[in-house]
Amino acid sequence: MREIEGIEGKDHASLFKREGLVLQMIMALKQIYNHPAQFLKTNQSDAELSGKSILLTDLVRTIAENEEKVLIFTEFREMGNLLVKILEKAGIQSMFLHGGTPLKKTHGNGRTIPECPLTTSIHPLSESSGNRSELNGSN
Known part of the structure; x- marks a missing residue:
């Protein structure tokens, strides 16, 4: 979250980077919601x-x-x-x-x-x- 907030500027590159980080966070949350092992890339299948x-x-x-x-x-x-x-x-x-x-x-x-x-x-x-x-x- 800090990384997203730390991106300053309204130029195209800054907005693109911010949007990319938000999408990465959403993807991580989907994986955590499925099963923590998916996000952590472990073989724990409990x-x-x-x-x-x-x-x-x-x-x-x-x-x-x-x-x-x-x-x-x-x-x-x-x-x-x-x-x-x-x-x-x-x-x-x-x-x-x-x-x-x-x-x-x-x-x-x-x-x-x-x-x-x-x-x-x-x-x-x-x-x-x-x-x-x-x-x-x-x-």
Whole structure:
């Protein structure tokens, strides 16, 4: 905050720098809100460190117990990897799909996710993978 307040001037370069710092702060807050390990770049995948992760794990557990399907969207690939670890620790198997996931892995031979012979019905997705996935059959 001090760094933003310390930028003086109304010229284009000063405004651009100030706006860039504000966007960096917003991005950091999003990561902290997801899970502190995402912001700190640690491998701590304890759901207990994040209220959001605790609630999500409970919700996904209920969905899995009811043999339903769920897609979980995240803006960050790191958070998708972290979600898989958190769910695994809770005994919930999932498959993370992201923009770099080969199409054959997500769709089999052109089939949609509900038709695909996946071992699980829980799928964290990065935003970049969402445009390639058929979302039918998920809650």
